[in-house]
Amino acid sequence: MTSSTQSSLLEGLTEPQQKAVLYQDGPLLVLAGPGSGKTRVITHRIAHLVRSGELASSILAVTFTNKAAGEMRRRVQTLLSERGQDATRILACTFHSFGARVLRGYAAEAGVAADFTVLDADDQAKACKQAMVESGEGTAHLTPRTVLNEISGFKDLLISSDQAVSEARDWRARSVARIYSVYEKVLRRSSALDFDDLLCRVALLVRNHESVRNQLQKRFRNILVDEYQDTNHAQFSMVLDLAKQHRRLCVVGDPDQSIYGWRGADLGNILKFEEHFPDARVVALGENFRSTELIVHAASVLVQNNRQRRHKELRSMRGAGEAPRYSRCMDERLEAARVVQEAQQASQNGMPWRSMAVLYRMNSMSRVLEEAFRREGIPHQVVRGTAFYDRREVKDLVGYLRLVANPHDELALSRIVNVPPRGLGSTSFSKIELHAARKGIPLIDAMAAPKEAGVLARAATAATALAAKIRGWRHSAETQSAESLSDMLGQIARESGLESHYLAEDREAADQGESRVENLAQVVSAAAEFVAERSMQESQDEVGTPWGTALDALRAYLERIALVSDSDNFDPERGAVTLMTLHAAKGLEFALVCMVGLEQGSLPHARSLDASGDLEEERRLCFVGMTRAEDRLLLTSAAVRTVRGQTLATIESMFIRELNNELVHEEETNEASDDDQTLPSHSSHRSGLRAGMRVRHPLFGIGTVEGISPRGSGTAVRVAFAAVGHKTLMLEFAKLQILG
DNA sequence: CCGTCCGAGTTTTTT
DNA sequence: ACTCGGACGG
DSSP states (O other), rough: OHHHHHHHHTTOOHHHHHHHHOOOOOEEEEEEOOOSOOOHHHHHHHHHHHHHHHHGGGEEEEEESSHHHHHHHHHHHHHHHHOOOOOOSSSEHHHHHHHHHHHTTTTTHHHTTOOEEOOOHHHHHHHHHHHHHHOOOTTTTHHHHHHHHHHHHHHTTTHHHHHHHHHHOSHHHHHHHHHHHHHHHHHTTTEOOHHHHHHHHHHHHHHHHHHHHHHHHHOOOOEEEEEEGGOOOHHHHHHHHHTTTTEEEEEEEEEEOOOOGGTTOTHHHHHHHHHHHHHHHOEOOOEEESHHHHHHHHHHHTTTTTTSOOOOOOOSOOOOOOOOOOEEEEEHHHHHHHHHHHHHHHHTTTGGGGGGGEEEGGGGGGGHHHHHHHTTTEEEEOOSOOOGGSSSHHHHHHHHHHHHEEEEOOHHHHHHSSSHHHHHHHHHHHHHHHHHHHOOOOHHHHHHSGGTTOOOHHHHHHHHHHHHHHHHHHHHHHHHHHHHHHHHHHHHHHHHHHHHHHHHHHHTTTTOOOHHHHHHHHHHHHHHHHHHHHHHSOOOOOOOOHHHHHHHHHHHHHHHHHHHGGGOOGGGGSEEEEETTTTTTTTTOOEEEEEEOBBBBBTTTTGSSSSHHHHHHHHHHHHHHHHHHHHHEEEEEEEEEEETTTTEEEOBOOHHHHHHSSEEOOOOOOOGTOHHHHHOHHHHHHHHTTOOEEEEEEEEEEEEEEEEEEEEEEEEEEEEEETEEEEEEEETSOOOOOOO
């Protein structure tokens, strides 16, 4: 390699960044604080590997979302194409899609069906419920949710259902373990895998199957893992086994940004990297090129309240900038109004809408914000309100598609067996299910010969017809080319009867605005786009199989659908304000960030308020949100919030207290929505007093108004006094002086 | 077998 | 507030 090769690649990189790009003598941990040029380091490192002679196809780059993978591939390509080199054979993908690819390539060795379906969360829940019924375990104190969580935990730790059963020590654990066994049977019967299978089955495959391990080690000599702080045990085990021969492993992450502990992410993976790899080199990137000094400092002050962390200095490489601001609003509608006002003001100062984001803890908080933005006519995009693929009609069509791709998919079958209504109700379907179970034949075969199950003639005819239709579609999928995928989907939408079914429903609910038939059409056109996209980038020679037939294309399309993430449908070019959860915002940056709902119970979330480890994760989540902001940061809370129909007073987030000196506290006026009819009482209007206002009482001193409500013929005011705590006073008698 | 009504449970975050 | 599942009447 010539020195000119290096200089062009390393240009503009800081010294630690260069080290992270160049070091190739063993395992490398890059501790990358927010805004420290992490993506730049990874892309340059990959480009450097290729330039120094490594085959592009020997590089595996694991990212957190498909979007990030695509972006990485694009950026590496740009770096490489200057010298006429090619990045297309680099495999950049998520852990889950890597897992799916490996399992398709080594289905026999892994002991899975080659045409397996990936279950979505809904089906997983259904499969779990079914397992609870079939296992006959008393389910009174076990919810599918908790059972599923525990099953997920087992799979993460690579514990099989047999092991779980034999290691169960009490009655409850035995019960869960038995359900786990039956759950596995249900999935196997359906040739289905859940998300965790995509990780744990690969981890077990590379651990136990020497020849597969050797092949994969040989193929992927260079491994990079982004967002390493969010890997779980199965992922760690997989990476360890894949990398242990060549030891050319580079992991990048930030313990302070670990926010997926609830789904098994193990902070120990990054905190103890050097214990796992004693010869590892560590490079810390603490210079922040994204945010101004006051923002970085505030975020840093907050996260320093955590105990479980690796100390790392964060320095802003930009000017001081504006201090982050905090506004306590009276309720969530006024909070939304405050956010809208902030966005409008920024816009007037020349900031484009696409550089602004509103972040919240829970998806349910998006609605009131969305309404406010819509009312003001501000362009905005909600990154997953209800995801497109969660809609009923879309799931129905996808159900048919899944059956064509994998006729054993019982979960898909039970979803669509009577949609549209075809005279095959639950009674007959259960009989067919029972018959299949008794004879030990696949459900779809029992559907084809329903008479034996002893169902009514009408139901039998319907069952035979449905089975025949599925067989017919499958036949054409096998014989047609990949290009005709979308035509095929259109055909299935029509011939299944879904289209006319939903056409009728659309007519009945014409006022609803959204057309279900249009959504069906969108699935069809999305498939067309998918095929076009794929043929443009040519076959990437991945571990999976190349596609020739429509069936191959269909499988790939279904897999894509199953593995899309929320942030995958974030489009930075849309010229709109982005509304999304704090989790979805990871890895992104915006000139202006508004974080709403800084309240105990929201952020930190109620579920984390007991265990201290969880609380630290909430603090990290807050840290992640704050560090998305480049120039301006506004935090807000609502003194009163309506959740599930109940309006309750809130307590300000403890994080606000921790940040106290770093924030400029706004005096809330909330003049913007005086026309709002939902304000608690008119008397409060007359007096001009509002929650969040500062008042002085002759005896109790200075306090903040928390709420106002009618009481008898007068008005009660609840005030939090700095000196004496909470008091409820009658407005008419208490001599309150309004400070603002 | 199908539609409607009623009551119960909501479960943070997501691949 | 909202959705899902179960019971009941057509």
